Amino acid sequence: MNERILISGASVAGLTVAHWLARYGFRPTVVERAPRLRPGGNGVDVRDHAVEVAERMGIMPSIRASATDVRGMKFVDAADRTVARLDMAAATEVEIMRGDLVALLRHATDAGVEYLFHESIRSLVQDDDGVTVTFEHAGSRHFDLVIGADGMHSNVRELAFGPESQFLRYKDHYFAFADADATLGENRWVTMYNQPGRMAGIYRSGNHAQAKAYFIFRSTPLRYDYRDVEQQKHLLGQVFGGDTSWRIKELLAGALADPDFYFDALSQVHMPSWSTGRVALVGDAAWCASPASGTGAELALVGAYRLAGELASAGGDHRVAFARYQEGHRELVNKKQQIGPNVRLMVPKTHGGRWIRDGLARLPILRAMSAVERRLPSKAPRPLSDYVPAR
Numbered sequence: 134m135n136e137r138i139l140i141s142g143a144s145v146a147g148l149t150v151a152h153w154l155a156r157y158g159f160r161p162t163v164v165e166r167a168p169r170l171r172p173g174g175n176g177v178d179v180r181d182h183a184v185e186v187a188e189r190m191g192i193m194p195s196i197r198a199s200a201t202d203v204r205g206m207k208f209v210d211a212a213d214r215t216v217a218r219l220d221m222a223a224a225t226e227v228e229i230m231r232g233d234l235v236a237l238l239r240h241a242t243d244a245g246v247e248y249l250f251h252e253s254i255r256s257l258v259q260d261d262d263g264v265t266v267t268f269e270h271a272g273s274r275h276f277d278l279v280i281g282a283d284g285m286h287s288n289v290r291e292l293a294f295g296p297e298s299q300f301l302r303y304k305d306h307y308f309a310f311a312d313a314d315a316t317l318g319e320n321r322w323v324t325m326y327n328q329p330g331r332m333a334g335i336y337r338s339g340n341h342a343q344a345k346a347y348f349i350f351r352s353t354p355l356r357y358d359y360r361d362v363e364q365q366k367h368l369l370g371q372v373f374g375g376d377t378s379w380r381i382k383e384l385l386a387g388a389l390a391d392p393d394f395y396f397d398a399l400s401q402v403h404m405p406s407w408s409t410g411r412v413a414l415v416g417d418a419a420w421c422a423s424p425a426s427g428t429g430a431e432l433a434l435v436g437a438y439r440l441a442g443e444l445a446s447a448g449g450d451h452r453v454a455f456a457r458y459q460e461g462h463r464e465l466v467n468k469k470q471q472i473g474p475n476v477r478l479m480v481p482k483t484h485g486g487r488w489i490r491d492g493l494a495r496l497p498i499l500r501a502m503s504a505v506e507r508r509l510p511s512k513a514p515r516p517l518s519d520y521v522p523a524r
């Protein structure tokens with residue numbers, strides 16, 4: 134039942150759901166708007182249940198082998214003097230560059246999966262038998278189910294559930310990730326420089342040749358096209374251009390020259406239901422908790438595993454499976470969407486706020502607590518199911 138499944142988006146959620154669907158005997162097709170896998174991004178965490186999912190996929194040894202070796206974050210002043218450091222080393226999680234994770238997932242997901250790159254869904258029409266999908270270039274095809282794994286600005290969500298303005302909650306900041314000159318950062322440290330309402334940083338894993346730049350700035354909502362990278366570069370240039378303090382000039386020049394430049398609003402997605410009829414959402418499309426939560430990859434891996442598993446154990450019956458998937462995954466999502474003061478600490482609004490943050494970060498007790506907190510396994514709300522496909 135419901136064998137032919139179209140998945141929109143070839144990133145963490147889309148590749149994981151494709152892997153498990155193929156393994157359970159479904160016939161997944163993945164459509165990705167970009168001409169190839171998108172390699173951008175900084176380190177993302179694979180922790181708790183996500184480790185178990187990756188182990189069951191057979192990729193956990195490769196994830197560990199590609200893990201970054203970042204020790205923590207340090208805050209610097211304009212003269213590049215360290216004013217505070219926080220230890221991030223943790224035993225329960227593995228940090229891996231997002232691009233490396235996506236490449237490993239793709240490698241584990243080749244068998245039994247059809248890929249359509251440089252393609253996007255133009256329209257979806259559901260009826261009792263399935264979904265007629267019209268692509269931008271490849272004409273129309275009929276699928277039994279459609280899964281939107283196409284990120285915060287999900288195309289499938291827009292087509293099946295309505296405008297994104299209903300679901301996105303803006304969190305007062307924009308962020309950008311891009312390549313950086315590796316000589317700018319300190320090996321194994323995330324280095325951050327703040328001005329009121331702005332942060333520029335260098336992410337430098339000692340075992341990766343490349344460094345990454347990142348920028349966060351506080352702003353009222355901006356009007357721009359989230360598909361237009363040149364427009365986004367222009368916006369970043371307007372905020373940080375002309376600033377010659379610390380390493381900002383060099384970091385900005387590198388970011389503006391990077392073809393894989395990534396820019397977006399710091400927003401969350403909140404939806405009452407992750408499915409409508411034969412269409413379901415997974416990953417950031419359904420519940421983006423924002424990069425400030427540090428849980429995007431974990432939620433996507435676990436959610437995609439649950440969605441495919443519920444479809445398999447319900448024998449492909451989407452009505453049963455979609456309801457169980459939402460019931461099983463909602464608690465974890467709700468918990469991870471509580472991002473607390475992370476952004477306010479990374480991007481203090483005022484000089485005074487920054488001074489207090491740096492002072493707190495220097496307190497030995499806080500440094501010890503942050504290290505211990507990250508070593509403790511998070512309390513998992515419920516065990517990860519072992520799905521048995523129905524015959």
Ligand SMILES: Cc1cc2nc3c(=O)[nH]c(=O)nc-3n(C[C@H](O)[C@H](O)[C@H](O)COP(=O)(O)OP(=O)(O)OC[C@H]3O[C@@H](n4cnc5c(N)ncnc54)[C@H](O)[C@@H]3O)c2cc1C
Pocket residue numbers: 141142143144145146147164165166167171172173174175176177231252253254282283284285286287288310395415416417418423424425427429430433
């Ligand atoms: C290039 C990039 C860099 C990122 N860097 C970071 C980072 O450094 N730190 C962090 O915390 N999070 C980052 N993220 C977000 C992070 O990947 C997600 O929060 C998390 O892994 C969940 O992934 P996802 O698969 O749900 O969504 P995403 O990773 O956002 O992937 C969505 C996929 O859908 C594709 N897509 C979009 N529109 C369409 C369409 N119309 N048709 C077909 N495909 C479409 C996109 O090209 C993308 O491949 C990044 C995402 C991307 C795409």
